[in-house]
Amino acid sequence: xxxxxxxxxxxxxxxxxxxxxxxxxxxxxxxxxxxxxxxxxxxxxxxxxxxxxxxxxxxxxxxxxxxxxxxxxxxxxxxxxxxxxxxxxxxxxxxxxxxxxxxxxxxxxxxxxxxxxxxxxxxxxxxxxxxxxxxxxxxxxxxxxxxxxxxxxxxxxxxxxxxxxxxxxxxxxxxxxxxxxxxxxxxxxxxxxxxxxxxxxxxxxxxxxxxxxxxxxxxxxxxxxxxxxxxxxxxxxxxxxxxxxxxxxxxxxxxxxxxxxxxxxxxxxxxxxxxxxxxxxxxxxxxxxxxxxxxxxxxxxxxxxxxxxxxxxxxxxxxxxxxxxxxxxxxxxxxxxxxxxxxxxxxxxxxxxxxxxxxxxxxxxxxxxxxxxxxxxxxxxxxxxxxxxxxxxxxxxxxxxxxxxxxxxxxxxxxxxxxxxxxxxxxxxxxxxxxxxxxxxxxxxxxxxxxxxxxxxxxxxxxxxxxxxxxxxxxxxxx
Amino acid sequence: xxxxxxxxxxxxxxxxxxxxxxxxxxxxxxxxxxxxxxxxxxxxxxxxxxxxxxxxxxxxxxxxxxxxxxxxxxxxxxxxxxxxxxxxxxxxxxxxxxxxxxxxxxxxxxxxxxxxxxxxxxxxxxxxxxxxxxxxxxxxxxxxxxxxxxxxxxxxxxxxxxxxxxxxxxxxxxxxxxxxxxxxxxxxxxxxxxxxxxxxxxxxxxxxxxxxxxxxxxxxxxxxxxxxxxxxxxxxxxxxxxxxxxxxxxxxxxxxxxxxxx
Numbered sequence: 001x002x003x004x005x006x007x008x009x010x011x012x013x014x015x016x017x018x019x020x021x022x023x024x025x026x027x028x029x030x031x032x033x034x035x036x037x038x039x040x041x042x043x044x045x046x047x048x049x050x051x052x053x054x055x056x057x058x059x060x061x062x063x064x065x066x067x068x069x070x071x072x073x074x075x076x077x078x079x080x081x082x083x084x085x086x087x088x089x090x091x092x093x094x095x096x097x098x099x100x101x102x103x104x105x106x107x108x109x110x111x112x113x114x115x116x117x118x119x120x121x122x123x124x125x126x127x128x129x130x131x132x133x134x135x136x137x138x139x140x141x142x143x144x145x146x147x148x149x150x151x152x153x154x155x156x157x158x159x160x161x162x163x164x165x166x167x168x169x170x171x172x173x174x175x176x177x178x179x180x181x182x183x184x185x186x187x188x189x190x191x192x193x194x195x196x197x198x199x200x201x202x203x204x205x206x207x208x209x210x211x212x213x214x215x216x217x218x219x220x221x222x223x224x225x226x227x228x229x230x231x232x233x234x235x236x237x238x239x240x241x242x243x244x245x246x247x248x249x250x251x252x253x254x255x256x257x258x259x260x261x262x263x264x265x266x267x268x269x270x271x272x273x274x275x276x277x278x279x280x281x282x283x284x285x286x287x288x289x290x291x292x293x294x295x296x297x298x299x300x301x302x303x304x305x306x307x308x309x310x311x312x313x314x315x316x317x318x319x320x321x322x323x324x325x326x327x328x329x330x331x332x333x334x335x336x337x338x339x340x341x342x343x344x345x346x347x348x349x350x351x352x353x354x355x356x357x358x359x360x361x362x363x364x365x366x367x368x369x370x371x372x373x374x375x376x377x378x379x380x381x382x383x384x385x386x387x388x389x390x391x392x393x394x395x396x397x398x399x400x401x402x403x404x405x406x407x408x409x410x411x412x413x414x415x416x417x418x419x420x421x422x423x424x425x426x427x428x429x430x431x432x433x434x435x436x437x438x439x440x441x442x443x444x445x446x447x448x449x450x451x452x453x454x455x456x457x458x459x460x461x462x463x464x465x466x467x468x469x470x471x472x473x474x475x476x477x478x479x
Numbered sequence: 480x481x482x483x484x485x486x487x488x489x490x491x492x493x494x495x496x497x498x499x500x501x502x503x504x505x506x507x508x509x510x511x512x513x514x515x516x517x518x519x520x521x522x523x524x525x526x527x528x529x530x531x532x533x534x535x536x537x538x539x540x541x542x543x544x545x546x547x548x549x550x551x552x553x554x555x556x557x558x559x560x561x562x563x564x565x566x567x568x569x570x571x572x573x574x575x576x577x578x579x580x581x582x583x584x585x586x587x588x589x590x591x592x593x594x595x596x597x598x599x600x601x602x603x604x605x606x607x608x609x610x611x612x613x614x615x616x617x618x619x620x621x622x623x624x625x626x627x628x629x630x631x632x633x634x635x636x637x638x639x640x641x642x643x644x645x646x647x648x649x650x651x652x653x654x655x656x657x658x659x660x661x662x663x664x665x666x667x668x669x670x671x672x673x674x675x676x677x678x679x680x681x682x683x684x685x686x687x688x689x690x691x692x693x694x695x696x697x698x699x700x701x702x703x704x705x706x707x708x709x710x711x712x713x714x715x716x717x718x719x720x721x722x723x724x725x726x727x728x729x730x731x732x733x734x735x736x737x738x739x740x741x
Contacts, residue, residue: 019673028677328660332677366671368664368678369537371631384632385572391539392580407535411542414498414529427502435711443669447676448707451503458496458505462512462524 003301003355004094005125005341008153012339014362021334027163031334034162038325041271042376049267058260060380063316066218066251067306073218073251074297080221084283086293097245097298098129101210104243104294105135110208114239116225116232117141118212119157119319120247120298123341123354126210137210138202140231142195149176155335155343157321158269163334166191199231209235209290213246214318215261216295219254222282223295226265226275233277242281242290248297249315261318264378269320301354310389314349316379321346323373323383329366338363345373349386357390358397364390424457490607493556494522495549495597497563497699498530500720504699510726511562511600514615517726518608522560527552533569536577538666543581546574550589558607559597562722564629564697567599572632599629600722601638601697611641617727618648621719622691624682624705626698627660639697639721646724655685663704679708687714697721 021027046052066073078088089104091097105113113130115121115137127137127148139148143161147154150172154160161169170186173194179201180194211232215224223244225232236242252261258280266272284293306312324330324344335343340351340360348367352360364387373383395404413419430453433441444450492515496508515522532545549570553559561567571594578587598607605611623643629635643651662668662678669675682705686694694709696702699720706718 015671015673018671022673022677328662328678329671329674332674364539365667366674368627368660368662368667368675370627370660370664372627372658372660375631385576388537388539388573391537392541393539395539407538407540407542411532411535411540411545414532414542415544415548416529417527420498420529424502430503440666440669443672444707446672447679447711448704449710450707451703453503454505456505458501458508459524459526461505461509463526466524 002093002095004098004123005128006094006123006301006355007340007351007360009339011359011361012363014333014337014339014366017337017339018329018333018366021337022332024334026165027334028332030163030165032331034159035325035331038159038271042268042322042325045267045271045273046376049263055260055264056378056380059264059318059378060316062252062257062260063318063379064313066253067249067312067315070248070251070306073253074248076218077216077221077251078297080217080219081283081295082221084221086221086283086295089294089296091296091298091300093300094124094298097124097296097300098126100296101126101243101245102130102133102135104241105130105208106133108208108241110135112136112138112202112206113208113210113243114138114140114202114206114235115144115209116211116235117144117160117227118210118245119154119341120212120245120300121210122154124245124298124300126245138199138206140199140202140235141227142192142229142231145195145199146172149173153336154341156324157319157342157344157346158324159321163336203231203234203238206235206239208241209239209243211235211242211244213244213250214265215252215258216246216250217253217255217258218251220282222255222280224258225277225279226262227277227279228270228272228275230277233279236279236281237289240290241292241294243294243296245296245298248299248302249317265318265320268318268322268376268378304356305350305353308353308389311349311353311386313381314346314353314386316381317346317350318379319346320378322376322378323381326372326376327367328370328372329368333366338366345383345387346381349381349383349390352390352394357393361394361398364394421459424459427453427457428455429453490520490557491555492520492522492558492560493553494524495528495531495553495559495561495566496524497561497566499699499703500562501528503703504720507562507699507720507722510720510722511560513731514613514722514726515560517728518604518610518613520608523556525552531566531570531574532577533566533573534665536569536573541577541580543577543583543586546577546590547586549574550586550593553597554589554593557596558603559593560600560603561597562600562697562720563699564599564626564633564635565700567597567602568628568632570594570597599633599635599697601635601642602633604642604725605638611638612645613642613725615645615725615727616647616729617724617732618650619693620650620652620689620691621693621695621724622652622654622686622689623657624654624661624686624694624696624701625657626696626701629697630658635697642721642725643695646727649724652689652691655688656681657685659685661701661705663701665700668704675704679704683708683712683714686716692716693724694718695721695724
């Protein structure tokens with residue numbers, strides 16, 4: 001099975017990637033500044049919702065219902081979409097999805113498609129697949145355009161170019177955008193204006209668009225996109241043919257369920273009360289919008305995730321990225337360190353499940369388990385508990401002889417009083433390693449001292465103290 | 480809430496010091512004993528106790544034997560008091576899960592029962608003993624780091640701060656960005672040393688910014704990490720467990736407690 005671009009290299013080495021990232025001062029500042037801003041904005045718009053916890057629980061319940069009856073909802077969606085004139089295609093993996101989209105484009109004879117932001121098309125590597133068949137995909141989301149022009153990869157789910165500041169964006173535009181004004185400044189308005197002019201021409205020429213979707217409504221066969229820039233609205237309405245690539249977990253049962261998610265999503269993702277543009281479309285509407293509407297429903301590992309009782313909650317994800325914005329690890333390592341389409345806490349639980357934990361064995365460990373992600377997740381995905389479960393899967397999938405042996409030895413010592421008290425006798429030896437030692441002590445002492453070990457353990461004191469007391473009182477002791 | 484009631488209890492309470500305190504930070508354990516005895520609540524220390532198994536579980540090694548050992552050691556007690564939010568969080572969130580993952584439903588049920596009677600120190604003082612003023616005296620500038628597992632996994636809320644605010648003589652200053660993880664994360668600190676170091680640097684900066692001479696927390700593990708970093712740069716800030724501050728009185732300060740060590 002092909003995973004497309006879900007991971008960029010076999011078993012992304014997070015700790016090594018992160019080492020480079022934490023030393024990149026520009027990256028650190030860009031991400032810190034951006035995540036701090038979004039985090040504060042989110043906190044303030046969530047605080048004004050008296051029923052936020054109830055909304056989260058409802059969001060969780062709706063998604064759990066969808067996942068429990070996914071087969072039924074998918075068929076219901078297909079029937080409803082077909083009835084409204086859409087064509088529905090099914091793709092098991094990245095290769096199937098890419099070849100479906102490629103052949104749909106080829107049938108039109110076009111060589112250019114405009115695209116609205118879609119993480120799924122990143123996941124399957126659609127742009128590259130199209131390029132190989134001579135079809136150019138033009139990203140129309142400003143951040144995706146910056147990524148595309150910079151020959152870069154997204155480092156965030158909602159703000160793909162979060163690792164770039166405006167000076168860097170200006171440089172990319174001047175270098176790569178053929179119609180960028182020569183006197184372009186790094187003023188955000190000027191940058192937005194340049195991209196708008198550049199894209200407007202593409203929008204008006206385009207015969208074909210590829211989109212993703214935030215939600216797919218089983219009851220009506222409708223797709224939904226919530227966005228800020230209006231570029232998706234252009235993609236959905238201007239071209240003659242619209243191909244929407246949709247993950248099978250994007251379903252919600254009824255139109256009314258949007259009431260919940262269109263509150264949860266904008267407040268969690270961009271810290272807005274409502275997205276500036278909310279588009280809902282259903283099949284083909286004569287005389288309005290695209291003449292041909294295709295929907296490609298993609299699995300690409302999702303049914304494997306569904307199989308896992310603990311891990312399946314990751315499929316509730318509505319891609320708001322609130323977990324990225326609060327994650328202390330993401331804030332320091334950045335998105336690229338995860339080596340995968342989905343970075344941050346949700347990526348650390350989604351990626352290993354999509355591609356198999358043996359292909360992303362370091363990602364479940366890329367967390368201090370601080371729990372901030374779970375606290376902010378609008379659909380209550382218990383990310384720390386899934387991480388722990390995946391760590392368990394990871395140590396079983398891959399042998400690490402030294403580490404496995406060390407943990408086994410520690411467990412043996414800790415199984416009873418005798419082993420533990422014997423182990424305690426070695427504690428004073430730590431004083432020789434307070435500022436250095438062999439791994440893993442070396443990793444600790446690289447920036448911290450080890451504690452000065454006490455002469456006696458707590459239990460030594462207890463036994464001494466209580467033996468004396470009990471001798472005086474003449475009783476037997478408490479243990 | 481009224482000052483310490485000095486309750487006379489017939490409850491049989493065990494102290495689980497945690498493996499880390501037993502081995503490396505006995506002062507935190509002794510302070511817990513002294514504090515509870517001062518409040519009229521004697522504790523027993525079952526010598527069979529070892530470790531809750533959190534380090535194993537969070538590293539992917541689901542050691543059911545450690546869960547079973549904890550359950551067997553403490554099931555006879557009415558309550559278990561633990562000077563660590565992180566270990567209590569692990570006991571409550573993970574013990575039954577590990578038992579179930581191994582298909583041992585009976586152990587899972589027992590583990591849930593013991594976990595329900597296992598309390599972090601501030602929870603025990605406020606929820607079980609019913610006091611948020613333990614009559615402590617500690618005339619120093621202190622800042623408090625809530626620790627993620629106490630705050631988010633266990634949900635101790637403002638209990639530790641309520642206890643600290645009632646300490647006589649204390650100059651308690653808020654830690655900037657207190658809700659941010661210090662970067663310890665157990666084996667995370669050695670598996671991802673660079674990110675951990677970057678998080679530690681920001682936490683140390685926040686601590687130093689307060690001008691506090693003491694950094695306090697309810698977890699010796701996080702304090703070992705932050706304190707180790709502060710010591711490395713000779714920041715002149717010492718770390719004390721919540722129990723050590725609460726155990727201090729006019730007659731017995733944390734400083735003299737250290738002096739009588741050994």
